Amino acid sequence: MRAWPRRVKALPPAPTAFLDRDGVLNWNRAGAYVTRPEQIRLYAAAAPALRLMAAKGYRLVVLTNQSGVARGYITLAQALAINMKLLRDLRLKGAAVDAVYFCPHGPGEKCACRKPEPGLIEEANKDIPADMERSFMAGDKKSDLALARRAGIKGHLVLTGHWRSAGPAAAAKGYGSLLALARSLPDYKRKTI
Numbered sequence: 043m044r045a046w047p048r049r050v051k052a053l054p055p056a057p058t059a060f061l062d063r064d065g066v067l068n069w070n071r072a073g074a075y076v077t078r079p080e081q082i083r084l085y086a087a088a089a090p091a092l093r094l095m096a097a098k099g100y101r102l103v104v105l106t107n108q109s110g111v112a113r114g115y116i117t118l119a120q121a122l123a124i125n126m127k128l129l130r131d132l133r134l135k136g137a138a139v140d141a142v143y144f145c146p147h148g149p150g151e152k153c154a155c156r157k158p159e160p161g162l163i164e165e166a167n168k169d170i171p172a173d174m175e176r177s178f179m180a181g182d183k184k185s186d187l188a189l190a191r192r193a194g195i196k197g198h199l200v201l202t203g204h205w206r207s208a209g210p211a212a213a214a215k216g217y218g219s220l221l222a223l224a225r226s227l228p229d230y231k232r233k234t235i
């Protein structure tokens with residue numbers, strides 16, 4: 043479901059950076075869920091990475107599984123408040139996220155939106171269509187890559203959060219930080235002569 047914005051306006055398809063939240067934009071809490079807004083702690087590189095992506099012509103759309111709702115750890119209202127805190131912290135650092143979608147269901151519910159199911163991308167595309175050829179998904183779990191595969195877009199693993207422990211092996215495969223990813227992306231706003 044869409045957590046933000048309240049309403050969307052019709053826009054033409056654009057390159058879109060689909061971004062996982064926990065472990066990519068903000069620190070994971072070791073062995074625990076983010077249950078309160080004040081527990082959101084941005085990675086230092088998150089805002090610079092998002093600013094660079096936006097400058098290169100990408101829309102920024104956050105896609106996050108929040109099964110803490112289904113598990114009863116947080117209410118829907120708390121989940122929304124946590125997302126708003128994330129957006130506010132990013133905005134204070136000059137990074138404007140375009141939309142946030144999340145799955146509030148649990149693993150046993152067989153919903154269509156829990157990553158790696160592609161439902162969140164399908165929902166986002168109905169609101170603010172992505173130019174799928176020029177879009178990608180970045181996350182810290184293999185389920186984020188699986189989502190990218192199912193949606194038919196590029197997937198990038200970032201070496202923070204869940205994947206940090208696998209750093210050396212993943213780095214050898216060319217994976218890096220969110221900021222390194224942002225630097226490596228094509229610039230769709232660059233003037234062509």
Ligand SMILES: [Mg+2]
Nearest residue numbers: 062064065182
């Ligand atoms: Mg994650």
Ligand SMILES: [Zn+2]
Nearest residue numbers: 145153155156
């Ligand atoms: Zn779901």
